[in-house]
Amino acid sequence: MSETNISVPLAPLPPRSCKGLTDVLASVGDKWTIRVVGELARGSLRYNELQRRVGGISQRMLTLTLKRLEVDGIVTRTLFPSVPPRVDYELTELGQTLRAALLPLSQWAAKNRQAIEANRERAGK
Amino acid sequence: MSETNISVPLAPLPPRSCKGLTDVLASVGDKWTIRVVGELARGSLRYNELQRRVGGISQRMLTLTLKRLEVDGIVTRTLFPSVPPRVDYELTELGQTLRAALLPLSQWAAKNRQAIEANRERAGK
C-alpha cells in the first residue's frame, strides 16, 4: 500500500506510474468494458439495445460492467419510471476522455492484429 | 470467424473494429503484460532482473507472459549459452509501437485515477 506512487508519466511508460495503469486496465481492460464503452461512444443506449449491440454478453456481465462503470463515473444511468421501465446509459465526460485515450490503442490493434496473428502462426509451427 | 471485420478506426472507437481491440486487450490488458512491457521500454533486461523490477510476479506468470509476447512478436528472447546461462529480453519494433500506443491510456490513468477512486468512495457509501 506504500507503493501507490504515481508521478505523471512523461517518460515512455514510466515504470513507477505503471501500477496506476495496471489498476485502470484491470478495470477497463476486461473482456467487456471496452466493448460497452465503444458502443456508448456514439450516444446513449438502453439496456437491451446495449446487450444486442455488444453481442455475446450475458445479462449478468452487462449488469456488473455497467454498475462498475457507473460507480467509477464513466457512465450515467437514467431511469424513466414508465411501464415498461426504460433505462438509458450514457458516457460521462470522464467516459469520453477514456474513449479518447483508448483510440491510439484501438488504431494500433487494427493496424497490427494481422501481423501478430501471422507471428503466432509462424511461431506456433 | 466471419466477424473479423476490422476497418481502420477513424471514427471514435468504431464498433466494428472493437473486436480487434478486445482481442488485443485480452492479450495485452492482463495483470502483468503492461508492467513487463513498461519495464522493457527502456532497454533489454535479464529474466531475473525483470522479475525483480516488476515486483510481485511469479516465475510462472513471468514465463507465460514473456512466451506470449515473444510469440506475438512484441519481445525478442536472446540466449547466451554461458555458465550460468543468461537470457535477455528486449522489445521489438512492434513492441515499441505498442508502448507508444499505450501512452495516452497511461496518462489518462495517472490523471484520473484519483477522481475515479473518489467516485467509488462516494458511490460506495
Place this chain on the structure above:
DNA sequence: CGGCATCCCGTTGGATACTG
C-alpha cells in the same frame, strides 16, 4: 540462472430461473 511441471484454490463468468 532460467526455466518447466504439478498441485490447488479463488475468481470469473455463463446458464438458468425468478422479480418489480
Place this chain on the structure above:
DNA sequence: CAGTATCCAACGGGATGCCG
C-alpha cells in the same frame, strides 16, 4: 423491460519442487 439470485464449470494464477 431491466434487472436480481443462484449454481456451477472453466480459467487464472500462486506455491512448490525439479531440471539443464
